[in-house]
Amino acid sequence: MNENKLKAKDFITIGIFTALVFIVEYACGMLGFIHPYFIASYVILIPIVGSIPMMLFYTKVEKFGMITIMSVLIAIIMFVTGMGWLGAPLIIISGLIADLIAKKGGYKSFKMTALSHGVFCLWICANYFPVIVTADNYRKNLIDGGFSADYCDALFSVINAKTIAILLILCIVFGVVGAFVGKAVVRKHFEKAGIV
Amino acid sequence: MRKLELDPRTKLFMIFAMSMIVMVPAFSTLQMAIRIIVTVIPILLMMLEGKYAAAIRFAVLYAAALILQHYYLSVESRGVFSALITGYCSIVVQFMPAMITAWYAIRTTKIGDFMSAMQKMHIPDGVSISLAVVMRFFPTIKEEYENINDAMRMRGIAMGGGKVTKMIEYRLIPVMFSCVNIGDELSAAAVTRGLGAPIKRTSARELKLRAVDYATMAVFAVSTVLFMAAKNIG
Numbered sequence: 001m002n003e004n005k006l007k008a009k010d011f012i013t014i015g016i017f018t019a020l021v022f023i024v025e026y027a028c029g030m031l032g033f034i035h036p037y038f039i040a041s042y043v044i045l046i047p048i049v050g051s052i053p054m055m056l057f058y059t060k061v062e063k064f065g066m067i068t069i070m071s072v073l074i075a076i077i078m079f080v081t082g083m084g085w086l087g088a089p090l091i092i093i094s095g096l097i098a099d100l101i102a103k104k105g106g107y108k109s110f111k112m113t114a115l116s117h118g119v120f121c122l123w124i125c126a127n128y129f130p131v132i133v134t135a136d137n138y139r140k141n142l143i144d145g146g147f148s149a150d151y152c153d154a155l156f157s158v159i160n161a162k163t164i165a166i167l168l169i170l171c172i173v174f175g176v177v178g179a180f181v182g183k184a185v186v187r188k189h190f191e192k193a194g195i196v
Numbered sequence: 197m198r199k200l201e202l203d204p205r206t207k208l209f210m211i212f213a214m215s216m217i218v219m220v221p222a223f224s225t226l227q228m229a230i231r232i233i234v235t236v237i238p239i240l241l242m243m244l245e246g247k248y249a250a251a252i253r254f255a256v257l258y259a260a261a262l263i264l265q266h267y268y269l270s271v272e273s274r275g276v277f278s279a280l281i282t283g284y285c286s287i288v289v290q291f292m293p294a295m296i297t298a299w300y301a302i303r304t305t306k307i308g309d310f311m312s313a314m315q316k317m318h319i320p321d322g323v324s325i326s327l328a329v330v331m332r333f334f335p336t337i338k339e340e341y342e343n344i345n346d347a348m349r350m351r352g353i354a355m356g357g358g359k360v361t362k363m364i365e366y367r368l369i370p371v372m373f374s375c376v377n378i379g380d381e382l383s384a385a386a387v388t389r390g391l392g393a394p395i396k397r398t399s400a401r402e403l404k405l406r407a408v409d410y411a412t413m414a415v416f417a418v419s420t421v422l423f424m425a426a427k428n429i430g
Contacts, residue, residue, distance in 0.1 A: 008392030009383040011322055015329025016379040020372065022330075023337055052368055056376070069322050073330060080211055080298055081291065189369050 006065055013060050018073045020053040025124075039127075040158040043167050047121040047174040051182030054120070056190060058113050064103050067120065071095020074123060087126020094122035114179035121175030125168050128159050202241070204313035206409040207301035210238065213416035214297045217423050218290060226426045230419050232262075235293040237415065238300040245304050254296050261288035302331050312399040325391070329382070333375070340374045341367065 028045045031038040038045075061067060072095070075088040098120035105112025159167070217231055235258060242251040265285040307328055314324035344367060353366065386392075 006322055008325065008387050011325035011392075012329050012379055012383040012386065014322075015326040016333055016375050018326065019330045019333040019337060020375060023334075024368075049364060049368070053372060056372060065322070069326055072323060073326055076327065077330070079215055081294060185365070185369070190373075193373070 006063055006069075010063065010066060011069075013057070014066055014069050014073070017053055017057040017060075018070050018077070021050050021057075021070075022074065022077055024050045024053065029127075039155065040163075040167065042124055042127060043121075043170040044174050046124050047117075047171065047178035048181055049178075050121075051117060051175075051178030052185050053182075054117055055113075055179060055182030055186045058102070058107070058117070059186065059190075061102065061107050063107075064099060067099040067102060067116070068092070068095050071098075071120070071123060075126075078126065086129040087123070090126045090129070091123040094119055110179075110183065114176045114183075117179040117182075118172040118175030121171045121178070122168060124171055125164065128164060128167065201245070201304070202412060203403055203405050203409045204301075204305050204309050205317065205403075205405065206412050207297075207305060208313070209413050210416055211294070211297050211301055213420045214294050216420050218294050227423055230423045230426070231293065234416065234419050235296060237412075238297045242296075242300050242304075247300075247303065250299070250303070254292070254299075257288060258292050258296070261285045261292070265289055302334075307332065308399060309401065309403060311397065312401075312403055315397060316403065321392075329379075336378060337371060337375065340371050340378075344370045 025046055028042060028049065031041075031045070057070075071092050074095075075091040078087060078091070098116040101112055101119060102116040105116075107113075214234060217234060239251050239255050242248075242254075264281065310328055310331075311324060314327075348366060
């Protein structure tokens with residue numbers, strides 16, 4: 001049997017952590033309905049909170065493909081929950097690159113893992129894609145959908161074609177910062193308990 | 197009465213069509229009508245499978261949000277309270293149809309059927325196994341989370357001493373602990389039963405697309421096309 005081939009156990013690990021990451025994303029996403037600035041702050045919130053399950057996931061990743069499959073699953077879940085497919089390529093590509101970076105560090109080097117987590121966090125920006133690409137439609141949709149004009153103006157002032165570059169960079173930066181936070185939490189709780 | 201069971205592939209197609217429909221904004225009355233019709237179908241199907249409580253709950257919630265949004269809210273609504281209501285209604289109206297369909301598909305599909313349907317569609321094993329685990333895990337996480345919440349309330353630390361970071365830490369960490377353990381047990385159980393064995397998987401129950409399946413798929417396909425076309429006609 002090839003040692004580098006993914007086994008059933010790995011697939012189950014992927015499934016569990018995808019569910020956990022998605023729960024974090026969902027919980028943070030609920031905040032977005034309070035004020036649009038929260039939507040922009042996903043790039044900070046999700047990498048940092050989501051890093052806790054992700055860092056535990058990275059300790060379990062030893063083979064190429066696990067992070068890629070996770071990104072495919074996230075793309076599928078996003079599609080099913082009505083976020084659309086516009087972001088899917090971004091999600092899968094960032095997952096693949098993150099996987100390649102982590103592989104370069106042999107899935108052990110923390111420097112590579114932090115960088116890889118930064119790249120992986122780019123998937124969060126996929127949430128913004130419908131807002132930017134279909135800006136006019138989306139605005140009308142929101143207003144028809146009952147959002148107030150205040151909400152829309154604020155939303156489009158923070159998320160548009162100009163700010164997306166900043167948001168993408170923030171994603172990577174906070175992804176790397178999150179990696180340190182997550183690492184500290186994992187060390188504090190899980191290594192002591194002997195789970196890692 | 198014999199229960200009406202749809203093929204998992206039909207359910208997947210329903211989810212797919214539904215995601216297309218909820219994603220595009222609905223402007224005209226025709227589009228709204230289509231959206232409501234396709235939302236009613238999974239609710240009816242749930243009833244046919246005997247899930248009355250859930251079906252009624254979804255129906256009431258959806259209807260309430262729809263009525264509230266349609267009659268009482270407009271572009272001029274301001275203030276914190278109306279913003280909250282608006283937010284709530286928009287979540288429900290926007291995502292409820294997809295949620296109902298997904299809930300219906302997940303709750304009425306046996307994992308074995310799901311796996312053999314995925315196999316028939318030639319989806320790689322890795323994706324289908326992981327996806328099955330994700331589907332199975334959402335209820336588990338919810339259950340574990342509720343247990344942890346109860347335990348915290350009993351000790352009087354439900355608010356984590358008022359610190360946001362503590363509130364997250366005290367909840368997320370125990371949930372992750374139990375999930376990792378459950379995952380280990382799950383994979384041990386699954387491997388014992390032959391998951392990941394190097395031979396082709398067979399099923400006790402042969403999946404077949406019946407007339408009902410084709411009819412449902414046709415309804416959803418036509419609705420999707422109509423919905424898209426209505427936008428261009430205006």
